[in-house]
Amino acid sequence: MPQLTSSLSALTDGLLEAGCIKFGSFTLKSGLISPIYLDLRRIITFPKLLELVASAYLPVLRSLKFDRIAGLPYAAIPIATAIALQGNYAMIYPRKEAKTYGTRAEIEGEFNAGETVVVIDDLATTGGSKFEAIKKLTSAGLRVKDVVVLIDRQSGAKESLEQAGYSMHAVLTMTQMLDHWESHRRVEKEKIEETRVFLQASKYEGTR
Numbered sequence: 001m002p003q004l005t006s007s008l009s010a011l012t013d014g015l016l017e018a019g020c021i022k023f024g025s026f027t028l029k030s031g032l033i034s035p036i037y038l039d040l041r042r043i044i045t046f047p048k049l050l051e052l053v054a055s056a057y058l059p060v061l062r063s064l065k066f067d068r069i070a071g072l073p074y075a076a077i078p079i080a081t082a083i084a085l086q087g088n089y090a091m092i093y094p095r096k097e098a099k100t101y102g103t104r105a106e107i108e109g110e111f112n113a114g115e116t117v118v119v120i121d122d123l124a125t126t127g128g129s130k131f132e133a134i135k136k137l138t139s140a141g142l143r144v145k146d147v148v149v150l151i152d153r154q155s156g157a158k159e160s161l162e163q164a165g166y167s168m169h170a171v172l173t174m175t176q177m178l179d180h181w182e183s184h185r186r187v188e189k190e191k192i193e194e195t196r197v198f199l200q201a202s203k204y205e206g207t208r
Contacts, residue, residue, distance in 0.1 A: 003180075004172075004176060004180050007052070007055070007056065008056065008171070008172065008176075009180060009184075010052060011049075011052045011053065011056050011171075011172070012172065012176075012177050012180050012181070013180075013184075013186060014046075014048075014049045014052055015040075015043075015049070015177075016181065016186060016187070018042055018043070018045070018046050018049055019039070019042055020038065020039055020040050020042045020043060020049075021036065021037075021038055021039075021177070022036070022037045022038075022039065023035060023036055023037075023187060023188075023191045023195070024037070032202065034198055034202075035191065035194045035195050035198050036174075036195045036198070036199075038123055038151065038153070040075055040079075040122040040123055040150065040151070041074070041075045041122075043078070043079065043122075044078045050078065050079070050082050051082065051086075053079055053082065053150060054079065054082035054083045054085070054086045054087075055086055056150070056171045056172075057079075057083050057087075057120070057148060057150070057171060058083070058086060058087050060148050060169045060171060061083070061087060061089070061118065061148060062087075064118055064145075064146050064148075064169075065116065066116045066117060066118045066145075066146070067090070067111075067115040067116050067117065068089065068090040068091060068092055068109075068111055068115060068116075068117045068118075069083060069084060069089045069090070069091050069092075069117065069118050069119075069120050070091070070092050070093055070094065070107075070117045070118065070119050070120065070133070070137055070142075070144075071083075071091060071092075071093045071120045071121075072093065072094070072119065072120065072121045072129065072130070072133050073093060073094070073095065073096050074096075075121075075122045075123070076120050076121045076122045077093055079120065079122055079150070080093065080120040083120060090109075090110075090111075091109060092107055092108060092109030092110070092111050092117065093107070093108050093109065094106060094107050094108075094133050094136040094137055095107065095108060095136075106136055106139075106140065107136065107137065107140050111140070111142060113140065113141025113142065114141060114142075114143070115142055115143065116142070116143045116144070116145060117137055117142050117143070117144055118144075118145075118146045118147070118148055119133060119134065119137070119144060119146070119147040119148070120148055120149075121133075121147065121148075121149045121150075122149065122150050122151070123149060123150065123151050123153065124147075124149040124151070124152045124153060124155075124157035124158065124168060124170065125153045125155045125156070125157055126155060126156050126157055126160065127156065127157035127158075127160040127161050127168075130147050130157065130161060130166075130168075131160075131161075131164070134147075134166070144166065145166065145167060146166065146167050146168075146169060147161060147166055147167070147168045147169070148168075148169045148170075148171075149168065149169070149170050149171070150170070150171050150172065151170065151171070151172050151173070151174065151177070152168070152170035152172070152173045152174065153174050153199065153202075154173055154174055154175060154199060155199065155202050158170075174195075174199055175196075175199075178192050178195060178196060
């Protein structure tokens with residue numbers, strides 16, 4: 001299996017050490033019981049880890065053409081902010097709910113219709129939340145071609161987005177992370193295998 005770069009290895013281990021990746025028994029939003037749980041909202045508590053996360057997006061972003069990045073609420077907003085600071089990118093974000101006062105904005109930040117934005121999110125499972133955000137952005141006259149996430153759970157999001165004409169790019173896949181932890185004996189082999197079986201089964205069901 002191909003080895004991760006030293007920076008991605010450090011990031012993968014850092015996420016595990018910070019408790020952003022947990023192994024056990026967890027009830028997902030869908031009601032399914034999962035042997036793994038990803039809580040990337042914890043990243044904000046660890047400044048050095050957040051810095052590692054943001055820098056890991058940069059090589060992907062440098063290969064794309066766009067005017068602004070759009071962080072998705074809520075987990076990806078601090079990540080997108082860190083990316084904006086490191087890469088000197090202009091940032092906006094679509095609100096979960098439109099403001100009922102003042103400007104009644106659905107998108108925060110300055111932008112011009114016709115500009116291209118890259119959607120930034122933390123995690124991809126089925127792609128549902130990405131489509132909701134893309135609809136808000138395109139309704140405001142923005143163009144979306146690419147979505148970049150930190151982790152692809154490999155549960156159908158990439159395929160769903162591609163069918164709709166969008167390209168999804170992931171810094172890491174769950175397969176890469178599991179392979180890394182197994183080869184470096186960071187996680188018990190039984191937990192790794194149980195997670196692989198679950199992810200293979202959930203690929204066709206959608207778990208988020």
